[in-house]
Amino acid sequence: MRSIAYSALALLLSSTTSFATDYPATITDVAGRTVTIDKKPQRIILQDGRDMLTIALLDRDNPYKRVVGWSSNFVKSDPGTAALLDQAFGKAPPVMTLSEDGDVDLEAMIAAKPDLVVAQERAEKAFKTSGVEDKLKALGVPVIYLDVMEKPVEHAPLSVEVLGKAIDREKEAKDYVSFYKQHLDHLNDVIAKQTTHPTVFIEAKAGNKGDGCCYTHGDMGFGKFIAALKGNNVGTKLLPGQTGSVSLETLLSTNPPDVYIMSGSQWTNPENAAVPFGYNTTPQQVSAALAKLEQRDGFPAMKAAQDGRVYGIYHQFYNHPYNIVGLEYFATFMYPDAFKGLNPGDTYASLIKDFTHIPAAPAVLGAAAPVTE
Numbered sequence: 001m002r003s004i005a006y007s008a009l010a011l012l013l014s015s016t017t018s019f020a021t022d023y024p025a026t027i028t029d030v031a032g033r034t035v036t037i038d039k040k041p042q043r044i045i046l047q048d049g050r051d052m053l054t055i056a057l058l059d060r061d062n063p064y065k066r067v068v069g070w071s072s073n074f075v076k077s078d079p080g081t082a083a084l085l086d087q088a089f090g091k092a093p094p095v096m097t098l099s100e101d102g103d104v105d106l107e108a109m110i111a112a113k114p115d116l117v118v119a120q121e122r123a124e125k126a127f128k129t130s131g132v133e134d135k136l137k138a139l140g141v142p143v144i145y146l147d148v149m150e151k152p153v154e155h156a157p158l159s160v161e162v163l164g165k166a167i168d169r170e171k172e173a174k175d176y177v178s179f180y181k182q183h184l185d186h187l188n189d190v191i192a193k194q195t196t197h198p199t200v201f202i203e204a205k206a207g208n209k210g211d212g213c214c215y216t217h218g219d220m221g222f223g224k225f226i227a228a229l230k231g232n233n234v235g236t237k238l239l240p241g242q243t244g245s246v247s248l249e250t251l252l253s254t255n256p257p258d259v260y261i262m263s264g265s266q267w268t269n270p271e272n273a274a275v276p277f278g279y280n281t282t283p284q285q286v287s288a289a290l291a292k293l294e295q296r297d298g299f300p301a302m303k304a305a306q307d308g309r310v311y312g313i314y315h316q317f318y319n320h321p322y323n324i325v326g327l328e329y330f331a332t333f334m335y336p337d338a339f340k341g342l343n344p345g346d347t348y349a350s351l352i353k354d355f356t357h358i359p360a361a362p363a364v365l366g367a368a369a370p371v372t373e
Contacts, residue, residue, distance in 0.1 A: 019171035027165050030155050031121050031145040038140070040168050042066055045109055047098045047119035049074030051146060052085070054160055054321040057176050058169035060357045064089045066167070068112045071098035078316050080266055080279030080363075088359050102126025106135060114141055116166065121147040121155075149221055149319040153228045156323050157181065176355045180324050183347060187331050190338050191230050198258040198334050200226045201234040201251060201304075204243070205315060206262035207273035207289070211296050213248045221318035222263065225330045231259070248298050259334055260304035262293060262369075263315035277314035279363045286312065290369035309333075310369035317365075322351055329366035 025037045046052060049070040055063040063085070072095045075082040086092055096112070097105035102123030109117070109132075117136060119127060124145050127133040133143050144166055146159035157177040164173025202222040203214045216235035217223040220242040226233040234255050238246050251257065264275030275289040290312050294305055304310050311333040317326025328344035348365060352358050 021168040041116035046070040201257035265315040
């Protein structure tokens with residue numbers, strides 16, 4: 001019996017330690033770079049503040065604990081979620097001058113004494129050309145690149161895995177990636193059975209600067225969502241680059257989408273009239289904002305509006321590690337009959353409950369617009 005007990009204990013210990021990262025650790029980041037991390041990071045800088053939500057999947061007890069600097073874009077673009085994290089985890093880390101494209105205050109970064117810098121892949125070019133990457137390397141500070149925007153479906157789970165290994169949270173990363181892939185597999189299985197696929201237009205940041213129209217994503221961000229779900233993205237067809245604007249007249253005359261989706265968030269700029277998706281909002285506020293955007297000049301003539309196929313989505317999902325929820329919303333918008341039983345809001349609630357210690361709170365993350373008369 002004693003031998004059995006020792007064997008059981010050994011098995012238990014091996015199962016709990018099998019995911020521990022051994023340092024020095026050599027990892028391959030999302031950009032395909034081989035990076036060696038000498039010791040378990042205790043002082044992390046986030047070039048893109050939205051990666052705090054990836055940290056929240058891994059350092060669940062307190063994602064703020066190891067972060068010694070981050071950019072302000074998370075707080076500015078999603079104040080509701082930022083406030084919720086402050087409520088749960090205390091004072092937020094200090095904000096640094098760190099742009100989304102990779103322009104940084106290197107002196108301030110070095111002064112913070114980081115032992116790991118986490119950046120988004122789109123910042124890689126600036127980090128290299130400005131010498132930031134080489135200067136940090138000379139100081140023994142490794143840089144790893146993640147990505148949740150350029151290739152969101154492939155790279156969001158991979159980014160979680162990479163960061164999990166880098167900071168000794170492989171078990172937490174593995175659990176979330178398993179959840180992500182399970183939900184993605186379900187989407188793929190259902191869509192594989194569809195014989196027709198809709199034409200979709202995504203108006204990103206609808207109403208963010210008043211009542212103008214129509215900024216969109218081509219082969220990036222939300223455009224990648226549409227492609228992953230086998231839809232036909234109007235933006236990919238019309239834009240010369242990854243993002244840009246398409247006139248409402250063009251959409252009405254030559255490229256009428258079957259499905260029209262508007263993204264929104266609680267931006268703080270004074271001219272903002274976007275749909276206030278996120279925390280601290282109500283379905284009634286969301287519905288009223290969607291209805292107002294539907295009344296812009298010419299919009300009621302849109303085929304999607306007349307067919308009752310106008311929807312809204314939380315804007316941050318396009319560069320968000322929890323974007324599997326956004327994919328599910330898109331799937332219900334694009335294939336409503338095939339996904340009648342799918343509730344993305346429940347998926348989000350499960351994600352927060354099972355994989356983070358972010359407090360549960362009411363949030364509106366996607367909705368159908370009121371049918372225009």
